[in-house]
Amino acid sequence: MDIISEIKKQKLTGRSGSGFPTALKWEMVKKAKSNKKYIICNGSEGELKNFKDKFILKKYPEIVVEGIKAALKTIDHSSAIIYLRKDYYYLFKGRLKKLIKDFPIEIVKKKGGYLGGEETVICESLEGKRPEPRIKPPFPVQSGLWGHPTLVNNVETFYCVGRIIRKEYKKTKFFAITGKNKGVFELPEEYTIKQILKETKNYPSFKFFIQSGGGAMGEILLSKELNKQVEGIGCLVVFNAEKTKPLALMKEWATFFSKENCDKCTPCREGMYRISEMINEGKIDKKTLKEILIVMEKTSLCPLGKNAYRPFQTLIKKVIL
Amino acid sequence: MIEIIINGKRIKTEKGKTIAQVAKENRISIPLLCYHSDLKIKASCRVCVVEIKGDKVFQPACSTKVSKGMEIITDSKEVKNARKTNLELLFSQHKEECSDCVWDGKCDLLKLAKEYKVGINKFKDRKSKYPVYQFGNSIQFDSSKCIDCRNCVEVCHNQGVDFLEIKERGSFFQIVPSKKKDRDCVYCGQCLTHCPAGAFEAVGEFEKIEKPLKQKDKVVVFQFAPSIRTSVGEEFGLPYGKVVTGQIVSAIKALGVDKIFDTSVGADFTTASEAEEIISRIKESKNLPILTSCCPSWVKFVEQKFPEFIPNLSTTRSPQSILGGLIKTYWAKKEGINPKKIFVVSVMPCIAKKFEITRPQLRIKEMRPVDLVLTTREFARLLVKRNIDFAKLKNQKADDAFGSPSGAGVIYGASGGVMESAFRTAYEKLTGKKLQNVDFKDVRGMKNVKEVKIKIGKETKKIAIINGLGFAKNFFEELKAGKRKGYTCIEVMACPGGCIGGGGQPMPTSEEIRKKRAESLYNIDKKIRIRKAHENPVVKEVYKEFLNKDKKLAHKVLHTSYNKKLKGTVKRV
Numbered sequence: 001m002d003i004i005s006e007i008k009k010q011k012l013t014g015r016s017g018s019g020f021p022t023a024l025k026w027e028m029v030k031k032a033k034s035n036k037k038y039i040i041c042n043g044s045e046g047e048l049k050n051f052k053d054k055f056i057l058k059k060y061p062e063i064v065v066e067g068i069k070a071a072l073k074t075i076d077h078s079s080a081i082i083y084l085r086k087d088y089y090y091l092f093k094g095r096l097k098k099l100i101k102d103f104p105i106e107i108v109k110k111k112g113g114y115l116g117g118e119e120t121v122i123c124e125s126l127e128g129k130r131p132e133p134r135i136k137p138p139f140p141v142q143s144g145l146w147g148h149p150t151l152v153n154n155v156e157t158f159y160c161v162g163r164i165i166r167k168e169y170k171k172t173k174f175f176a177i178t179g180k181n182k183g184v185f186e187l188p189e190e191y192t193i194k195q196i197l198k199e200t201k202n203y204p205s206f207k208f209f210i211q212s213g214g215g216a217m218g219e220i221l222l223s224k225e226l227n228k229q230v231e232g233i234g235c236l237v238v239f240n241a242e243k244t245k246p247l248a249l250m251k252e253w254a255t256f257f258s259k260e261n262c263d264k265c266t267p268c269r270e271g272m273y274r275i276s277e278m279i280n281e282g283k284i285d286k287k288t289l290k291e292i293l294i295v296m297e298k299t300s301l302c303p304l305g306k307n308a309y310r311p312f313q314t315l316i317k318k319v320i321l
Numbered sequence: 322m323i324e325i326i327i328n329g330k331r332i333k334t335e336k337g338k339t340i341a342q343v344a345k346e347n348r349i350s351i352p353l354l355c356y357h358s359d360l361k362i363k364a365s366c367r368v369c370v371v372e373i374k375g376d377k378v379f380q381p382a383c384s385t386k387v388s389k390g391m392e393i394i395t396d397s398k399e400v401k402n403a404r405k406t407n408l409e410l411l412f413s414q415h416k417e418e419c420s421d422c423v424w425d426g427k428c429d430l431l432k433l434a435k436e437y438k439v440g441i442n443k444f445k446d447r448k449s450k451y452p453v454y455q456f457g458n459s460i461q462f463d464s465s466k467c468i469d470c471r472n473c474v475e476v477c478h479n480q481g482v483d484f485l486e487i488k489e490r491g492s493f494f495q496i497v498p499s500k501k502k503d504r505d506c507v508y509c510g511q512c513l514t515h516c517p518a519g520a521f522e523a524v525g526e527f528e529k530i531e532k533p534l535k536q537k538d539k540v541v542v543f544q545f546a547p548s549i550r551t552s553v554g555e556e557f558g559l560p561y562g563k564v565v566t567g568q569i570v571s572a573i574k575a576l577g578v579d580k581i582f583d584t585s586v587g588a589d590f591t592t593a594s595e596a597e598e599i600i601s602r603i604k605e606s607k608n609l610p611i612l613t614s615c616c617p618s619w620v621k622f623v624e625q626k627f628p629e630f631i632p633n634l635s636t637t638r639s640p641q642s643i644l645g646g647l648i649k650t651y652w653a654k655k656e657g658i659n660p661k662k663i664f665v666v667s668v669m670p671c672i673a674k675k676f677e678i679t680r681p682q683l684r685i686k687e688m689r690p691v692d693l694v695l696t697t698r699e700f701a702r703l704l705v706k707r708n709i710d711f712a713k714l715k716n717q718k719a720d721d722a723f724g725s726p727s728g729a730g731v732i733y734g735a736s737g738g739v740m741e742s743a744f745r746t747a748y749e750k751l752t753g754k755k756l757q758n759v760d761f762k763d764v765r766g767m768k769n770v771k772e773v774k775i776k777i778g779k780e781t782k783k784i785a786i787i788n789g790l791g792f793a794k795n796f797f798e799e800l801k802a803g804k805r806k807g808y809t810c811i812e813v814m815a816c817p818g819g820c821i822g823g824g825g826q827p828m829p830t831s832e833e834i835r836k837k838r839a840e841s842l843y844n845i846d847k848k849i850r851i852r853k854a855h856e857n858p859v860v861k862e863v864y865k866e867f868l869n870k871d872k873k874l875a876h877k878v879l880h881t882s883y884n885k886k887l888k889g890t891v892k893r894v
């Protein structure tokens with residue numbers, strides 16, 4: 001079976017949130033000329049209120065490992081690494097080892113926090129350097145770990161590949177939902193947010209808004225905006241519109257980002273600090289905030305800074321005003 | 322060739338170049354702040370961002386490479402506003418102390434603040450309570466000025482020193498001096514010359530510059546280093562590498578100083594003594610390779626990191642220390658002055674020279690040969706303070722007592738200069754023959770490690786010349802491991818390009834600037850009739866009249882010793 005054509009046929013896209021076509025990524029690494037290539041299974045999810053990889057690793061580790069093994073077979077001169085956040089490492093190491101058998105797959109414990117899950121940060125940290133993002137290009141598919149072509153895919157992406165091999169793939173996606181019926185649910189990927197909330201018994205009876213795509217980076221959507229799919233990682237958080245304090249929510253995000261960012265580039269380092277400062281002092285200057293959110297989105301170095309503006313901007317626009 | 326469009330203008334250029342490079346070649350201005358040509362592109366300040374058609378976010382011009390058909394906009398309102406906001410955020414972490422800054426108001430931060438109408442006090446200084454650290458008695462790091470570009474950390478690593486580290490404190494990463502026992506500052510000052518924000522300065526930089534003029538009951542004697550004659554003009558708007566020897570003398574005279582001598586003459590004495598050492602060590606096959614010792618950062622590095630090589634260091638003193646010693650012995654006696662009444666000031670391209678003069682091994686009869694070191698920058702600042710219009714000064718000559726240097730003494734300021742000078746002399750002493758071609762061109766240039774074979778009579782000697790301490794570190798590790806062998810002499814200068822790239826030199830610095838400063842030194846050498854140190858009549862005379870007569874005192878003036886060193890102090894001030 002030509003796995004890449006199969007993946008292409010299923011129109012599988014990466015499940016880390018970027019939505020990059022998986023077949024294209026595999027092809028790029030396959031075609032790259034090098035006597036050494038790496039495959040990294042990224043199991044280092046660090047978004048607030050997201051726990052879908054944990055669910056998959058617990059319930060379907062054999063399918064994930066099958067996906068990784070398929071990549072090893074497809075890509076010449078390759079070896080693989082399962083990169084796990086610390087707690088997952090201790091939880092799943094034993095089981096995964098048994099499934100790996102004698103395949104060249106190593107299990108590595110993650111260093112650093114949230115940002116440690118970004119693909120170039122993983123490469124840096126595996127090389128023993130400070131966990132900081134690299135300037136792209138070159139992209140990991142061209143020059144990743146130790147300068148070799150590297151395929152970085154999320155746990156869920158490898159799970160999907162595993163299902164494709166077993167001819168069991170049904171175009172489903174995992175959704176981590178924080179609501180009255182908290183949990184991880186596997187549902188058709190074309191489901192709208194409304195369908196997801198209803199089907200999982202998370203659709204509230206009170207006035208609410210939700211955060212879609214991540215508990216920190218996700219965008220804020222009002223109840224009338226739910227006829228669309230989740231953008232980014234499959235993560236939904238339901239908020240009671242009457243009981244939630246927007247300032248406290250922003251503070252939670254700002255604290256998270258300030259702690260988790262790498263402090264390398266100006267807009268993210270200083271911008272996030274000034275946002276925290278304004279929130280803590282309870283004095284938000286809208287013009288200044290807008291200026292900061294613009295430079296974070298437009299001029300930050302890595303996806304963290306580039307996307308961190310979104311929750312703030314959408315919350316202010318839709319909830320506070 | 323590919324074609325791109327910048328601000329509507331079609332431009333033909335080559336693939337592989339960055340947007341910033343192409344813009345510069347086409348005189349399109351894009352501000353660069355964390356970029357330094359000596360260092361890796363970090364793209365962290367985000368001030369050079371530009372718009373690329375089809376891209377929804379902006380890209381940094383310093384790191385983004387051009388591609389066929391790329392349409393770039395560098396001057397839209399959105400781009401300018403983004404730069405302005407990022408500059409305001411940078412200023413929000415930078416405590417301004419412009420009146421007391423090594424950049425002297427000429428930094429890019431301030432220039433851009435004007436250009437982009439930046440509210441430099443829009444935010445409260447985030448770092449106002451950040452500490453000032455002092456390394457030994459030489460360098461201060463004011464972390465409240467740091468804008469987190471991390472150039473200092475990179476350059477400190479490149480120097481093989483790794484004293485500056487990034488550590489997480491609270492929710493921020495900060496730059497701090499290492500607490501590790503085996504890591505210590507060597508005072509090379511490369512952090513200072515590569516910091517866009519002026520967060521580093523020499524201890525007392527600018528505060529003590531008037532000290533020489535306040536020595537009311539003393540005879541004040543100035544000496545000036547070889548390398549500053551092609552660099553100090555930059556502080557007064559003269560072109561890079563402009564030769565200003567005569568103006569330096571005039572400027573010092575205009576300060577009302579009693580006597581002025583040229584440290585390059587001191588270098589001629591260093592050469593004469595070091596050549597003797599080379600010859601005797603070759604004859605005895607002892608303590609080879611011989612290592613140069615005129616760079617104080619290098620000496621400290623050996624004492625701390627490679628103590629097993631201490632016996633290899635040349636015991637000959639550095640030019641400023643020999644000349645200072647001769648001033649307080651030979652010249653004082655000749656002039657009938659009580660040497661304790663003499664105050665010697667050196668103008669040096671170097672911060673570590675401030676440390677060197679405090680070395681106890683240099684004392685002669687309880688006196689320090691040199692009492693105060695001013696960096697090139699401090700010297701320039703002193704002239705400005707005294708309203709001396711340097712660029713308009715006429716040329717004058719240094720005082721007679723120590724005459725003029727040979728060409729060999731002048732090239733000390735560039736990497737390779739010490740070895741070239743030493744071999745111009747050693748060759749003649751070893752072979753007894755006249756050296757016809759004095760130009761050892763292979764030892765010159767900016768290459769960090771130069772390996773040269775020199776034929777002396779029937780023998781060929783292998784020598785190495787290293788500039789940049791990190792390269793020296795690797796070299797000596799290989800030497801220790803036996804991967805390198807057979808060297809007779811090794812010259813090491815801590816700073817890139819040698820003293821012309823020193824930590825006390827005018828800012829900015831780059832390879833291009835250092836090259837110009839070095840070239841000018843070689844041009845001076847070419848024009849001097851006497852190009853060998855031992856042929857300098859002053860050297861001959863002082864040896865005959867003084868050094869050869871009192872061998873014990875001569876040894877004190879010409880030689881020093883070294884010892885294994887522990888980590889210096891790091892304190893908060």
